Amino acid sequence: MKRILACALAVLMLLSATSLADYDTLERTVVATEQCNIRSSPSLNGSILGTAYKGDELYYMGQSSTDSRGVVWYMVEYKYNPGWVSSRYARLEGGGSGSYYTNNDVNVVYASQGDSNIRSAPDKNASIVGLLPQGASAAYLYSSTDDRGVVWYCIEYEANGYGIEGWVSSKYTSTGYHSYAGN
Numbered sequence: 001m002k003r004i005l006a007c008a009l010a011v012l013m014l015l016s017a018t019s020l021a022d023y024d025t026l027e028r029t030v031v032a033t034e035q036c037n038i039r040s041s042p043s044l045n046g047s048i049l050g051t052a053y054k055g056d057e058l059y060y061m062g063q064s065s066t067d068s069r070g071v072v073w074y075m076v077e078y079k080y081n082p083g084w085v086s087s088r089y090a091r092l093e094g095g096g097s098g099s100y101y102t103n104n105d106v107n108v109v110y111a112s113q114g115d116s117n118i119r120s121a122p123d124k125n126a127s128i129v130g131l132l133p134q135g136a137s138a139a140y141l142y143s144s145t146d147d148r149g150v151v152w153y154c155i156e157y158e159a160n161g162y163g164i165e166g167w168v169s170s171k172y173t174s175t176g177y178h179s180y181a182g183n
Helices: 002-017 020-025
Strands: 028-032 036-039 048-052 057-066 072-078 081-086 090-094 105-111 116-119 128-132 137-145 151-159 162-169 173-179
Touching: 036 072, 048 081, 057 081, 057 090, 057 173, 116 151, 128 151, 128 162, 137 162
Parallel strands: none
Antiparallel strands: 028 057, 028 090, 036 048, 036 081, 057 072, 072 081, 105 137, 105 173, 116 128, 116 162, 137 151, 151 162
């Protein structure tokens, strides 16, 4: 519960310090946490396009994919072409609170592999606080990687008139951007 409150407080503080107009200029990057391969597809089977070294920043292209092991891969720009970097060796940064990417786009998490339990902490044994139904989307706040290398997304989801904040596993979800028309 303390983590959820800390998450909500951090987001509120960031939003109060930054106007929505400022989000237009924020970019998200993938930062290598150690030397890693940049691959042609989001798996260990993808051919190696190049190498990123600890501290290297790569432009995040707004798409991620989860492999059969539950490891998230980030699509990055490498030599003006798309490449993929594993979340085991890199982390996603920038974009303010993570809720906004570019003007009118909201970073979301989709339940892509059936219903997904919303948990109180980024752990498969944490208590269940809600359910993200198959095909539903929730606002993405930020992520955390557990000791198995599985990425967990902190989300905000409204169900039956109540806001739920909690964690969903990347094994059962996908990330993307939802654009709002008109404005």
